[in-house]
Structures are given as C-alpha cells and as structure tokens.
Amino acid sequence: MEYVTRIVIIGGGPGGYEAALVGASLGAEVTVVDCDGLGGASVLTDCVPSKTLIATAEVMTNFDSSYEELGIRVEDIASDGGSAAGPYKERPARVVGVDLGKVNRRVKRLALAQSHDITASVTRAGGRVMRGRGRLEPGQAPDGSRKVTVTAADGATEGLIADAVLIATGAHPREIPDALPDGERILNWTQVYDLTELPEELIVVGSGVTGAEFAGAYQALGSRVTLVSSRDRVLPGEDPDAAAVLEDVFRRRGMNVMARSRAQSAKRVGDRVEVTLADGRTISGTHCLMAVGSIPNTEGIGLESAGVRLKDSGHIWTDKVSRTTAPGVYAAGDCTGVFALASVAAMQGRIAMYHFLGDAVTPLNLKTVSANVFTDPEIATVGYSQADIDGGVIDARVVKLPLLRNPRAKMQGIRDGFVKLFCRPGTGIVVGGVVVSPRASELIHPISIAVDNNLTVEQIASAFTVYPSLSGSIAEVARQLHTRKAASE
Numbered sequence: 001m002e003y004v005t006r007i008v009i010i011g012g013g014p015g016g017y018e019a020a021l022v023g024a025s026l027g028a029e030v031t032v033v034d035c036d037g038l039g040g041a042s043v044l045t046d047c048v049p050s051k052t053l054i055a056t057a058e059v060m061t062n063f064d065s066s067y068e069e070l071g072i073r074v075e076d077i078a079s080d081g082g083s084a085a086g087p088y089k090e091r092p093a094r095v096v097g098v099d100l101g102k103v104n105r106r107v108k109r110l111a112l113a114q115s116h117d118i119t120a121s122v123t124r125a126g127g128r129v130m131r132g133r134g135r136l137e138p139g140q141a142p143d144g145s146r147k148v149t150v151t152a153a154d155g156a157t158e159g160l161i162a163d164a165v166l167i168a169t170g171a172h173p174r175e176i177p178d179a180l181p182d183g184e185r186i187l188n189w190t191q192v193y194d195l196t197e198l199p200e201e202l203i204v205v206g207s208g209v210t211g212a213e214f215a216g217a218y219q220a221l222g223s224r225v226t227l228v229s230s231r232d233r234v235l236p237g238e239d240p241d242a243a244a245v246l247e248d249v250f251r252r253r254g255m256n257v258m259a260r261s262r263a264q265s266a267k268r269v270g271d272r273v274e275v276t277l278a279d280g281r282t283i284s285g286t287h288c289l290m291a292v293g294s295i296p297n298t299e300g301i302g303l304e305s306a307g308v309r310l311k312d313s314g315h316i317w318t319d320k321v322s323r324t325t326a327p328g329v330y331a332a333g334d335c336t337g338v339f340a341l342a343s344v345a346a347m348q349g350r351i352a353m354y355h356f357l358g359d360a361v362t363p364l365n366l367k368t369v370s371a372n373v374f375t376d377p378e379i380a381t382v383g384y385s386q387a388d389i390d391g392g393v394i395d396a397r398v399v400k401l402p403l404l405r406n407p408r409a410k411m412q413g414i415r416d417g418f419v420k421l422f423c424r425p426g427t428g429i430v431v432g433g434v435v436v437s438p439r440a441s442e443l444i445h446p447i448s449i450a451v452d453n454n455l456t457v458e459q460i461a462s463a464f465t466v467y468p469s470l471s472g473s474i475a476e477v478a479r480q481l482h483t484r485k486a487a488s489e
C-alpha cells in the first residue's frame, strides 16, 4: 500500500490555508486546525475587514476631494463651519454621510463569506478542517513523526500524528497595560466592526501602517481624527517621501497629526476617552483606537519544549524554506515575524510544503515582495527601498516624478503622489520602486514584474502604455533613468 504523508497545520490564516491547498494538491493527507475559522485573522479581523471598510472610505474621499474641481454640483450643502473644535481644522461641507452600522454589517458578512469559501476550497482539495486549539507535543517518534493535540471549545481533545507540522498561528494586537481596550470606546482593530455609530472624535494611537490606514479611513468617513505618533512622522517604516506626502494630505484634510507624542494611558471618562501622553499632555475624544503593533501567537502551544527556537521577540526562528530548529516542524506567517503580510505568510506556507514534500522549491526572497499602505493616496513599494540606497546597502540611481505632471492625473483631479524608480547604475536593472497614488496597489505590478525578472529601465520604457494613463508615469520615470544612464556612459 502506498504511504500517504500526514501533515498537520496549526492556524488557518493565509500561511496555513495556502499551505493546506499545496499539501493536498501534492497528495498529502492534510489537517488544518484553527480556533477561529479558516482565513484566520487576515480574513476575519485584519486584512479583509479593514480593506472592506476602506472601500467605503475611498468612495467618500474621491467624492470629497474632487467633486468641486470636476464640476459636480451639490445642492443644499449643510455646512458645519465653525463647529470644528479644538485642534481640528474645519471640515469641508458635506451632503453625503455614512451609515456605519450598515458598513460594518457588510464588512462582517464579506469576511465570513470569504472564510466559508476558503473552508470549502480546502475541503474540496481533500484537506480536513478541525475547529480547536492545536498544541505541539514534545519529542519525535522513532519514525520521525510528531504529535499535535487539538482541544475543542467544549474541552474534548484529539491527538493527531503528523510527519510534518506547520505552525501558522499568526499574531494578536499588542496592548499597553494602562490603555486596555474595553471594546466600546477604547478599541483595538479587531473590535471596530462592532461600532454602529461613527465615532465623532477618534484618537488613533500608533502611526504605523495599521494606525495610518484607520486614521485615514475614519477621517474620510466623517470622524474628527487625531493621530498620535511616538515618532517624528507618520509611517516611520515607509519611504520618507511617501510618508511626507501622506502626512501633508492628512493635515490638509483636517486631521490632527501629533508627532513625537507617546501615549502612556487611555481611560474612560464618562462617555469620553482621555489619552495621556508621556510628557503629561492629555487629549480627549469620544473613542480611541489602539494600533501599537502585534504579539506573535507562540505562547503556550508547546513550541520550546518541542525544540522550536523562539527569538527574543517571541517570533519563531525560520530559515528561507520555512524550517524551524525542530526537525519536521515548519512555521509561516506573522508568528515568524519575517514580514507581516498575508502574501508573505502564504508564500512561506507554500514553500514549507514544497520543501517537505520534495517538490521544486525557491527559497523566500524578501527583495521581491510588493506591499501597499491602503491610505488615500495609497503607498505601494517593491524591492530595495530608499533607506537601503541611502544606507549603502545597494548602489542605485533614483528618479522621482510627481503625478501632477501626468495628463491622466490632471484630468482626474489627482494632485498628490509620485512614481519613484530605483535602478542599478551600470546595467539599468530595476531593483525597486515606490508609487504614491490612488490605486498604487495596482500600479506597482509592472515594477514588481521588472524587479522579479531583472528587467532594465530601457525595457520598461520601451513598452507601450495607454494614453492617458497613470502608468504612463512609470514608463516616463524609466525613460528618464535610461536617458541619464546613457548620458553618464
């Protein structure tokens, strides 16, 4: 009888379910164990819900920021001029508003439907899905197999034997002890979808990607937003030119952006929330969203006693083919702390399966990862960064072209944004790029293809683009880099 390899995956987010699909397609007997539902935090609380909320915010922003210029007449505008209090600028007059209860019902419906679709795909592929909490037991049997114990919500347990185990347990929101969420007015990003009314005054603590995305979205939906950043600018980990554009847009739209302001505590004061900063200042709002990072879900699931090494941060150490330090145990996604992106989690999971099941495997290459900040404008990046170039990690030429000069942008009333391309000085090979524009997440793809395939600026410049189009700026920036390269030779 033919031996069928048994794989147990703990955690059913993108790292886990994408691995399950690959494992099943390669003929393994795959079980995915998840305590919340397939799709994981990505689908149920993080990526999918936030982008669905942002879809509504995007429509609001497009309308608000361009209707006048595009000649759209809006009758009977009820101005709230003068009602803006405290640090907020006066909001533009509005005739459209948001029914947050309806928006959030749509968000949850969509997330659940996607979770069901993923469960159906995994099951159709031949995988088994188990609801419960998985735990890796110590030791390996003489045949190399390992044991995972699954505890269901009712306390019932079941032992699973696996030839390989993939840990893909994700992460959860970090909390500040003096600012614990109450789920009503002090919230983390998994709780905001229970709101039925738009927060009047929202304080967002944390100006990383999650904080910036929510701050921008609620501002567009109609909240007065204060963004509290402990650093000297928003998005400290992103391209500095891109972050500067976004911060400028945020401020112009009336957001109160507080730099170098570390939040120390948040507490309820009646129907309001008071946030105290490290320097003693206080800010008051109707709601507060804490977006101060994530903690990996690696505690209490038997990892260290099974020989899985954890980093000081609590993340699982892995190599480029997703192996941990314990033979037969792989890890993928946010629990590894490699790159907190659904796409990277999925790739790590697939790589683990290809590696264990003996298929052709390409080790994880983080220099080709494309990522996007879903603000307005969006910020998309791929490959080497400006910081890599400034820090001497790679020698590259840089050209940045503002979108203002792009004919399509002018027609659309788009003023903020740019395309920036990085190429090697000698060969002109494209090594990275940044796009700041509406739908930058779509526009980055040609640059991603270039980075992934070592294409040159000349090759990018010589491909036709539609006239007029925003992607014309990508060809133009490549043309400028090519011309400068030719001139310097």
Ligand SMILES: Cc1cc2nc3c(=O)[nH]c(=O)nc-3n(C[C@H](O)[C@H](O)[C@H](O)COP(=O)(O)OP(=O)(O)OC[C@H]3O[C@@H](n4cnc5c(N)ncnc54)[C@H](O)[C@@H]3O)c2cc1C
Binding pocket: 010, 011, 012, 013, 014, 015, 016, 033, 034, 035, 036, 037, 039, 040, 041, 042, 043, 045, 046, 047, 048, 050, 051, 132, 133, 134, 135, 168, 169, 170, 171, 189, 210, 297, 301, 332, 333, 334, 335, 339, 340, 341, 342, 343, 344, 345, 374
């Ligand atoms: C607000 C927000 C927005 C984001 N937006 C984007 C985006 O637009 N694009 C993008 O690429 N990334 C985005 N991310 C990041 C993305 O969500 C994560 O990188 C992704 O979810 C990681 O996937 P994962 O498979 O590691 O784990 P997760 O998606 O976190 O799933 C892990 C699953 O494992 C379960 N689990 C944990 N412990 C156990 C256990 N012991 N037994 C059984 N099950 C367990 C969890 O309950 C969960 O269901 C966003 C993150 C946040 C916070």
